[in-house]
Amino acid sequence: MLVAGHETTGSVLTWTTYLLSKDPSSLGKAQEEVDRVLQGRLPTYEDIKNLKFLARCINESMRLYPHPPVLLRRAQVDDVLPGNYKVYPGQDIMISVYNIHRSAEVWERADEFVPERFDLDSPVPNEANTDYRYIPFSGGPRKCVGDQFALLEAIVALAVLLQHMSFELIPDQTIGMTTGATIHTTNGLYMKLSQRQTVSTSAAANP
Numbered sequence: 001m002l003v004a005g006h007e008t009t010g011s012v013l014t015w016t017t018y019l020l021s022k023d024p025s026s027l028g029k030a031q032e033e034v035d036r037v038l039q040g041r042l043p044t045y046e047d048i049k050n051l052k053f054l055a056r057c058i059n060e061s062m063r064l065y066p067h068p069p070v071l072l073r074r075a076q077v078d079d080v081l082p083g084n085y086k087v088y089p090g091q092d093i094m095i096s097v098y099n100i101h102r103s104a105e106v107w108e109r110a111d112e113f114v115p116e117r118f119d120l121d122s123p124v125p126n127e128a129n130t131d132y133r134y135i136p137f138s139g140g141p142r143k144c145v146g147d148q149f150a151l152l153e154a155i156v157a158l159a160v161l162l163q164h165m166s167f168e169l170i171p172d173q174t175i176g177m178t179t180g181a182t183i184h185t186t187n188g189l190y191m192k193l194s195q196r197q198t199v200s201t202s203a204a205a206n207p
């Protein structure tokens with residue numbers, strides 16, 4: 001449960017801040033939304049549905065950096081997969097979510113961070129409404145049981161971070177990827193943080 005629920009969400013937040021730090025326009029948009037919706041207070045459950053762009057930044061980050069990047073299945077019976085691939089009982093099958101999520105055959109501008117590719121007013125993208133192009137929480141009977149909770153906590157954590165802090169990537173770093181249960185940064189991810197002065201006066205007066 002520690003890896004399933006903790007490391008995954010932590011990695012999502014790491015890569016989302018990384019992608020935002022490289023895209024000042026999306027970062028500015030997300031910060032503007034957080035300031036407008038929250039008006040300087042902590043997020044409530046009701047606020048979550050209005051943090052639409054922020055949620056799409058997280059969805060898009062999970063497309064580019066899915067955790068885990070590869071899913072494993074063991075065949076129980078003989079089968080033939082699309083493409084005429086035969087599988088035999090006991091055979092392991094690896095499904096590269098990373099490759100599906102970055103395939104130019106499946107996505108336009110596949111390697112780019114484009115949060116708006118997922119319509120802001122449509123339902124949260126998932127395996128069913130993207131015809132299995134987007135499977136960050138897997139699909140079928142072994143799908144993540146914590147998907148809704150994970151998105152909720154990622155949105156809350158990122159909203160509070162953006163509300164209070166600005167961040168800039170320290171230049172000239174080599175940010176490698178090491179894959180395991182999640183995709184980690186190989187050498188860490190160094191940012192310059194500064195406090196934002198945008199907390200509203202009403203929140204400051206009623207802490």
Ligand code: HEM
Binds near residue numbers: 009071143145150
């Ligand atoms: C952004 C965060 C998360 C991501 C990306 C994620 C991803 C996944 C994926 C892809 C699977 C399916 C693995 C497979 O098909 O082989 C999975 C399974 C699972 N996840 Fe998550 N997860 C996240 C957060 C959470 C949280 C917060 C919890 C619990 C509170 C959780 C609990 C589980 C459990 C128990 C399973 C196993 C389900 C089963 O085998 O029946 N996950 N997760």
